[in-house]
Amino acid sequence: MKQYLPHKTPHSERFTPFLEQGKTQRPLYRGLFNYIQQRILSAELPAGSRLPSSRELADLLSLSRNTVKQVYEMLQAEGYIETRHGDGSYVSPQLTLSRRTTQRSPGPHTRPIRLSAKSEQLEQIRPLYQQHKQQLLLPAVPALDQFPWQQWQRSVTHASRGMKFHTERDFMGEAALRTEIAAYLTATRGIHCDMRQVMICSGSQQGMQLAFSMLLNPGDRVLVEDPGFPGIDGAISNAGGIKLSIPIDRNGFRTDIALHHQQDARLAFITPSRNFPMGYTLSLERRLQLLEWARKQGCCIIEDDYDSEFRFDGPPLTALQGLDGEHSVIYSGTFSRILHPAMRLAYLVLPPALVDPFNRMRGFMDGGLSALPQLALADFMARGIFSSHLRRMRKLYKTRRSYLLQQVTQIFNGQLRWEPSDGGMHGVFLLPPGIDDKTIVEQTMKVGLGIRPLSYYYDKQPARSGLVIGFGGYDEARIDAGLALLKPILEHHLKS
Template sequence: MASQFPSSLFLPFQESSSELAQYTRLFRAFQQAIINGDLTPGAKLPASRALCAELGISRNTVKTAYEMLHAEGYVETRHGAGSFVATNLPLDTVDQSEDQAQPQAQVPPKLSAMAQTLVGVRKPNQMKTGELLLPAQPCVNSFPWSQWQRAVASAGRQMKYQQNSVMGNSQLREQIANYLRVVRGVKCTTDQVMICSGSQQAMFLALKLLVDAGEAVIAEDPGYQGIDGAIAAVGATKIPAQVDKQGIQLEDGLQQAPNARVVMLTPSRNHPLGHTLSLDRRLQLLQWAKRNGSWLIEDDYDSEFRFEQQPLTSLQGLGGQDVVIYTGTFSRILHPGIRLGYMVLPELLLEPATRAKTYMEGGTSILPQLALAEFMSSGHFASHVRRMRKLYHQRREILHSAIDARLGAQLSLIPSDGGMHSVYLIPEQWDDRRIRQLCEARGLGIRDLSRYYTGQKRTCGLVIGFAGYSEAEINTGVDRLAAAIDLYSSE
């Protein structure tokens, strides 16, 4: 009888979502009871009539649930006797008698060395909805939604005629190649462009192709935190090379790891300081890579937003097409939800990169690729970038004016020729981590500069975003920052 079973047995049935059919809910209640050991092998299931009366459901519901249990092997039927929990299930059960009630030891599943390594890697900055002055946030309110929706509609009509490729849609790759040749001076053909889900995937894939476990990878210090996990995931060691006003100092990295064969860098604008790599150091890096059979991974994350002058020629375009893997993303330029990026690969890497990405994912979804190709070919991408360059320049000036008026005596700006955030130094004895905590409590996404460093030498400051915020929001954010600093000064 149903009453012989503990009432807890049917709680999953009574509490589970009403979106599921009753027979499915009942099946799952019995399924879990058997797996958990609440119903042991050989236990008799309630008669269908008694269970119907107990739960107030139809007999067909119980019958269907029992048939599902039988079909999946959880129960067996005995002619004239009813249904019983299958006796051949390999379940770990516990003898509940007082003499033998010993918990069975369980061995936790083993993680790979990569998984264990990644657990210890510092996490990238986490975003929270509604935070003000968060760095690297585009102005989503200014995104041309109507044009994008038309591009998506057009892409939907084209999909049935398109075949996906692990390299990416040919139309989008052609648009990207044309754009990079004109705007960034990149030397490439359409065949060298590979579409990725973002620059993060591009960096990971590039490292998988270039670095063996245990090898060193030189990276900027301070630098983009997202590369830490990518380097750790391939079993490599990150070597922090100091950054000054001329960009990364290669010698600093080579002193620590003379045999390093890969350098990851953001030559257009160091993240987060904003310094541009000087021509002398660009040429030095290229010469080093060519002489030593080494590689440079160039992350060109927001070069479009250079305010005073035209964007600089890419490192790849200075003669580095054989030693530079050039990566970029549309997430910051357009919208965070457009998870598309790309790599421009040297000829030598085309075949191994294609094979590696095939085994990794088989290709990026084609609908957003077609939409972005349409968006670019119609001129909407270029016009949007021009509008955002002007808007972000204006918003940067609003931020600088507000901070000068409220906090000019305490914060010192690090000059930069563009970008989507500004960096301010704080007095030497101040703790930027504590200021960040006070800012977070006031709904601010301001970051602590010291967090971007890996090496021993760190500079304290505040990384303050402006691109995604209106004048009113910027002023409100600065008011909250001033209140946070007042509280910090009084602690």
């Protein structure tokens, strides 16, 4: 049986909401299409019911008939309605839809999507802090106002012209950028590699995800520093690995604990140049012990070269990979902290034996990255702009660190004790015993500060209370403004 909508009044009632609200959407045909689509999906226009003719609906809504005809054609193309020659348009009889709300929230009978066991494991891991550009004294933020934008735009323009007939795709990344990175690392970090060993990633996190998925089986153990970067926890968990937190001291990763008691570990993830967040450097003796362990056990070391470029008291130290670690060390670096956080480009330097397996996995993983930013960065490096910018930032950050230390000493009168480090983009300041750094940071975030609690970076080891204060991206005026916001909050806790 045909279901006819009554000819006059119900038509008006059905489309009154569109007359009041739908006409505000542009273009009009899209607004009318969405309106009718939702009425059909909610079963307000039931299957088999007749729609007004295009002329009738156009007159009712004060629209052109062509607009209504276009809407009906779209509805028919997507299967919502069917047109019967000489008899008008009908809601498709095949649509057996139960009446439901048109709201986007799930209804009472909607079953929730089931997540995997891996996703449930991630819920147990420390959540990462969200970064906001308006926050002051946020760690790991570069001096964005000092970035050579005109030079970068020139490189982007050069790269876009070169892409005109660029059809090659290499899962490892653009050859031009990989060549520049290999030359840079050989000259500045003592790394032994050629461009064939360099893989470009969309960020250090992606590199870690790939490395752990390639090197770990479920249940394999990974040695990590404690305190350390919490972002690595999710990558280890996702690969089914088990994290073994090893304490550090002023000489870095405690190899006396890690290597003597954890011989069954499959992998070590460390930051030998500068531990995050403490800034400690791994001693030469421990570096050699770690390399010897990797060779004897057939294990791999992932060297995250965090902030190695910003060593203020001399040139960067030789990377662990350069100390005869070419066959057992995966070296990881990133451009987001050197240049710009939005520049999601990082890289891995792989041991020769891992190049083919990683290349094969990368093809299945994402098929490689966009060529334009890679080619732009390659030109940026080839013209010497990258190295020049790096030298300027090293001097600038050293000046900003000195100013921060000076101001903290004057304002807080020794109640914040600096933990010495030879470089970086943030400072660690220890609080007096009994002061809860997390409570302080919760309050500072409310006033626009990006300071982080030191205790957040500890896992199994007894946490020290302190504040991780960024200075790299802030001039003297903004450092002063940030410390002025911190002062009353900290004084309140110190007096309590």
